[in-house]
Amino acid sequence: MEELVFTRPRYLKKAPFHYCPGCGHSIIHRLVAEVIEELGIGDRTIGVPPAGCAVIAYDYFDVDMGEAPHGRGPAVATGIKRILPDRIVFSYQGDGDIAAIGTAETIHAANRGENITVIFVNNSCYGMTGGQMAPTTLLGQNSTTTPGGRDARRDGAPIDLSEILALTRGAVYIERTAVSSLKNIMRTKKAITKAFKTQMEGKGFSLVEILSPCPTNWKMSTIDACRRIDESVVQTFPLKVIKDETG
Amino acid sequence: MRGSQVIGEAAVRAGCRFYAGYPITPQNELPEFMSGAMADLEDGTFIQAESEIAAINMVIGASMAGARAMTSSSSPGISLKQEGISFLAGLELPAVIVNVMRGGPGLGNIAPSQGDYFQATRGGGHGDYRAIVLAPAHGQELADLTRDAFEYADRYRTPVMILADGMMGQMMEPVVFPDAVNPAKLPRKSWILDGARERPSRIIRSLILDTVEMEEHNWKLARKYRMISTEIPRAETYMTEDARLVVIAYGTAARIARGGIRRAREMGLKVGLLRPVTLWPFPDRAIREMSRLVKDFMVFEMNTGQMVEDVRLALEGRSAVHFYGRPGGIISTPDEVGKAISSLYYRQHLKEGP
Amino acid sequence: MTAKTNKGRIVIDSSLCKGCYLCISVCPNECIVVSDETNEKGYYPARFINAKGDRDHACTGCALCAIMCPDIAIEVYRG
Secondary structure (H helix, E strand, O other), X not given: OOEEXXXXXXXXXXXXXXXXXXXXXXXXXXXXXXXXXXXXXXXXXXXEOOOOHHHHHHHOEOOEEEOOOOOOHHHHHHHHHHHOOOOEEEEEEEHHHHHXXXXXXXXXXXXXXXXXXXXXXXXXXXXXXXXXXXXXXXXXXXXXXXXXXXXXXXXXXXXXXXXXXXXXXXXXXXXXXXXXOHHHXXXXXXXXXXXXXXXXXXXXXXXXXXXXXXXXXHOOOHHHHXXXXXXXXXXXXOOEEEEXXXX | OEHHHHHHHHHHHOOEEEEEEOOOXXXXXXXXXXXXXXXXXXXXXXXXXXXXXXXXXXXXXXXXXXXXXXXXXXXXXXXXXHHXXXXXXXXXXXXXXXXXXXXXXOOOEEEEOOOOHHHHHOOOOOOOOOOEEEOOXXXXXXXXXXXXXXXXXXXXXXXXXEEEEHHHHHOEOOOOOOOOOOHHXXXXXXXXXXXXXXXXXXXXXXXXXXXXXXXXXXXXXXXXXXXXXXXXXXXXXXXXXXOOEEEEOOHHHHHHHHHHHHHHHHOOOXXXXXXXXXXXXXXHHHHHHHOOOOOEEEEEEOOOOOHHHHHXXXXXXXXXXXXXXXXXXXXXXXXXXXXXXXXXXXXXXXXXXX | OOXXXXXEEEEEOOOOOOOOOHHHHHOOXXXXXXXXXXOOOOOOOEEEOOOOOOHHXXXXXXXXXXXXXXXXXXXXXXX
């Protein structure tokens, strides 16, 4: 008897993704939707998309979604969650959104221990606007605003936002994963599940940083982009549980 | 109760259940009041945000979730909130923003001024939008206009600004508060984000990449603003029935002007006051109608000349418009304004009559 | 790799496929190749070689391709 063992998750609309071939957003959207379905929270979840490639994430996630200005997702999510504390609220952000313009909002939402979940997609550049340097761009990495490669003296070094957030007392679960391989994808799904569970159990601020391939702006094939993460990006941003005080 | 606290009490009674703010003089009494008031309520939320920007964005979130939400600041902090206000307008979300104006531009000073008129009425934020702007001039109005602000915000799904100044924030006058509103009894909002249970999921967004759709949306907003312009403009008049010169002023400037007008009347000059209560929509019609008999208007502002432009626009050349201004936080005395009025009156040969 | 029973099959929606070929890179039994023809969007989509009985290209329904596929272009059947 043949059975269907893999299909589109319920909480993703049928619209085909506009993301580039091999983009990590597509995989991550699917994982988040699967987790929402498996945890049975789809009818009480509210998401906040970023400014960035995923700005139209609301065209894909079949849950209530409310737009935030660039970087302000954690503040908007805070407002929603304080008014509706029994709903599950997540902010989905890129590295520029969360670690450049949104740094204050991110750190303070974590510091206040807001009971929200943040999905931090790290592709080490500003994707939507064409590949400029981001706070997470690696030293030596070429970008449209770092000709010759990122130089610590001119541009500073990449920032370890997740490690910084771990220092706040309100953040209880922070993990860095990747979607560059099957093993990493499975680990990412576990991390996202744990993050949402952290919120469901009212334990505090949770965040999953996900290293994500950006073949277009890295000017690489999809396979090479995944390899770049596994060989190079993880040297600067190691995959690990950065903080876990969920008990 | 000081003016700032009156706003706070009126907000709570109007059903406000979310406040986010940041310390800045001269409005600190308002977040301080709200911190206590929200703590006293089971369903109240107060957050001292990390910045003015974070505060307005928290208000965006609270409004999306269906709450009556408010933030406050003073001039430079209101500059920071402009992106958020533009988003509130584009997202069609209700919210109340209080600006207790101080001297500017830049860091300015902490004395009262009216230098943010342009910022408030011309949409300090980007894009094709307007914000409703209400200008209280006395204690009772601080309470009444706060109540109106929340009503208008919900009714029109748009941001509303209460434009006060440092003096209003501090003044103590007797106030009668309206009865408290129970937020649970307010009309249900059919568009909020509260989880898609037994209904399709909703999106609240202002990004519209398709230009045809965007144009439609812009015109829809424009129609909304036109409707607001026919429904709520408000102005008060004082001694204008036989006036040959009418002073136009709002807020604290209007209070001072009243004193100046009384002094001028004592000298036998026929002077009156038209006080806009809504700065946007501006009471064009009231001014235009008055211009049938009044050929000289004197706009008095605590700045170098901002509302005077709206008066000129409203009149379209029908009458002469003069300006008297004191920026920088200087608070004129009624005597001083009375002298300015009378000297203008004589210069315009108004003593002789029509 | 020991040949497994050919229990599975996949269906690739070629209109969703963007030719990233991550599926090809993870399939343990080389059941997926690049198609010779483009789809509507101009990509050369991945194509499932439906090789029942061919022990070298036997789909086991492991679904690794579907898990890897960013565009949810693959449905997996087993049994």
